[in-house]
Amino acid sequence: MSLKVYLRPEAEAxxxxxxxxxxxxxxxxxxxxxxxxxxxxxxxxxNPNIYPVVHRQSRRAVVRRFPFGIFYRVDEDSVVVLAVMHGSRHPRHWKKRT
Incomplete structure (x- = not known):
């Protein structure tokens, strides 16, 4: 069963x-x-739990071909994308969104 994915406005940006x-x-x-x-x-x-937890309950998936990580949290029946950030960005930029 697939979960609904919600993008926070910051992640869309x-x-x-x-x-x-x-x-x-x-x-x-x-x-x-x-x-x-x-x-x-x-x-x-x-498969929301396939990627590792990197901070509290936030997980990171890596975008193929591009040096970006998708940082997200798994809720009961959905996934909330917190940030989509370049790998060279300091973790503080997405961690403050958790």
Whole structure:
């Protein structure tokens, strides 16, 4: 059974900002980033506990091909995405969203 995935507004902004940045680097790359994020979100929905806990009850999935982590929390019947951040960002940026 898959769980419903909810993106916090900050996580949506993270995704939009990264896609825009990638598209400025090469036309179409932003869409490739979005596609890979969607694949990762589908995997999280289907198997939310497959990824490790990295802080309190927050887990991290890594986006294929791009150096981004999807930080999320599993609730009873849903997944809440807290942040989608570049791997070089300091953990404090997403931890304060938990």
């Amino acid at each position: 993270d995704i939009e900002d990264a896609a825009t940045w990638y598209d400025r680097q090469r036309k179409g790359l932003g869409q490739e980033f979005l596609d890979d994020v969607l694949v990762a979100l589908d995997t999280i929905s289907e």
